[in-house]
Amino acid sequence: MSDELLINVTPQETRVAKIENGMLQEVVIERASRRGLVGNIYRGKVCRVLPGMQAAFLEIGLQRTAFLHLSDIVTNEEKKNGTAEVTINDLLRDGQEILVQVVKDPMGTKGARLTTHITIPARYLVYMPNSNHIGISQKLEGDEERERLKAIIKDLLPEFNGGGYIVRTVAEGISEQAVRADMKFLEKLWQAVQENNNAEHSAMMVYEDLPLAMRVMRDIADINIDAIRIDSRETYDKVIKFANKFIPELADGIEYYPGERPIFDLYGVEDEIQRALQAKIKLKSGGYLIIDQTEAMTTVDINTGGYVGNRNLEETIFKTNLEATQAIVRQLRIRNLGGIIIIDFIDMKEAEHRRQVLRAFEKALERDHAKTCITEVSNLGLIEMTRKRTRESLEHILCEACPVCDGKGTVKTVETVAFEIFREIIREARQFDTKKLLVLTSKKVGDYLMDEETSSIAELEEFMQRSIQLQIDNEYSQEQYDVVPM
Known part of the structure; x- marks a missing residue:
């Protein structure tokens, strides 16, 4: 097995990627404005x-x-x-x-x-x-x-x-x-x-603990790493000096990468990082994983997808689950998922299949440096596990909650928002004695009100004996609206 470390350094951040057999397995990111605190006294x-x-x-x-x-x-x-x-x-x-x-x-x-x-x-x-x-x-x-x-x-x-x-x-x-x-x-x-x-x-x-590049060198547990490639001359010089003093056996494998093409692009790391931010991960067989990270826990769901197998259903399910064990562990490491993790394997009838999937999962976890604890496969096909978490996950470092849905992952439908506006119009009309009400809303909701609910607005105007004026604001999100007495 060939292992490589790639260290990408910019003034704003340092990123370290571990490549095993040509595939990204781990990525650590440390930003100059928000350095990790673990180890600091x-x-x-x-x-x-x-x-x-x-x-x-x-x-x-x-x-x-x-x-x-x-x-x-x-x-x-x-x-x-x-x-x-x-x-x-x-x-x-x-x-x-x-x-x-x-x-x-x-x-x-x-x-x-x-x-x-x-x-x-x-x-x-x-x-x-x-x-x-x-x-x-x-x-x-x-x-x-x-x-x-x-x-x-x-x-x-x-x-x-x-x-x-x-x-x-x-x-x-x-x-x-x-x-x-x-x-x-x-x-x-x-x-x-x-x-x-x-x-x-x-x-x-x-x-204060060492910066990321030096910390990675100090904590390397596998001296069989084939190459350590660094794209910053200044960091390379510091790492070489550090290695010659503390880990001379690795010094010969440290290289400076001067290429014009970014080092992470060269190894496809940037694409892997983008995939690791998505909920759906495709398997080679045609199956896929759905990874849902919440504050309480992370859930992983396995699906056969387009994989139909060539024998019978049980064999198809078994092979999908077996392939998923490797992909799941890889995603746990790349995303740095920690805490409670629930894995929903596709239900397997045969006890021997459940045993083999669990053993394959345990073997894949052996290369994970984080401490893990896993349970047997339950009757529902679930594996409960914990993975030690000391730093934020990749998603928490690179992403923030969506300002439109506030991190929920869904927004109210146009119809729901329109009916909320009707209720708010009635509420405002009863509270304020005005002749006109101005409704500010998003384009999608405004178009829906003017096309699908024109008759409803007319009925409401007649019922309240006051006019309703619609105004579209392109800055408003789908759930956002205001009803203003005029």
Whole structure:
């Protein structure tokens, strides 16, 4: 399998696309005016404690206050000692200042999610200054290698000032010297964070995570990536310098792309991004998916569409569902869909078919870096799953609610709006003693009133003993109208 990373940089935004076997699988966008906050550390000030929710809101210098739940404050040690029954009032008070880290970006109307369990990542290790735990990435297989790395950490701990560590997947096979270098780097970084936090009149943010291009390089878990192509000379120089210092094994694969044709166009990424903003996704067989993203959850519906198969209905349904598993996982990654996701597979009668579809879905999810949890296929053909969400979805970054339908996806029919206008005319006539009423409305509704409802308007004028004048305003949306007494 060939993997490539494309990094497109402009002064306004940085975009990173991951290509697997020639197909886009993930895209991350970071805008200069709205950089992601995950990983940033702040000196937060408690502005409101909510005992009923066992949580608190903190001011960290953003437009909206951030949210800190009790479960993100109580440590594992406290739970072991039987003191986990503490309440939020025992730990926080209004006006108190504490060091917190963002674990989830602000989304929609919700503020950032915080934790007091600070973690600072480096290339091979994640440092936890408020813990003494030593952990190994679950994706790092091999008991012997896991024990070797844990032993190295334990042997080196006396050289440093405490804290815990998590060994990352990419640390497999690294030397003790490389581990020590990472630990030294992390200790110096934590000292700088503490100095910033203790400095008088310092800003609320005491540590900012790396920009997207550097962050992607640091967090690359797969060292078998064939190429990393960057279309900005300035960013390329920074990435090369970063790679030579921290990931020399990847440095040879980093290339500067100077071509006139945009790099995302060259690989068809722009077209894939546009398709990922649509509700309908076509499958090669002729079937299709309908993906509906709401604030509460995301639903995915599978349909056979134009695929009729060549054996029987059950076999057709099975093959459509099997093909859909790959397409669904790909769309989850490209769109960065998170939270609760309900997948409505076409009903399969045979238990073996349901089992194979579920296993294919699980296998496709193995390459997804986000943490997922899925259930068995229900009797209704549904799979319920959750996918960890730390940043906004592609749709939320690139789109906004339609100003005409206000995000509903539908508008009232012309007939419905016309009848609403009639009711409003009667309401205004009874409230104001005037001889004429002016109706301002959109062109479609105005044309309908003048063509289809002319007799109704005449009857209304006779009934109320006053004239009704229609005026079309091209700036009005279909649902918009005004009835003005004259």
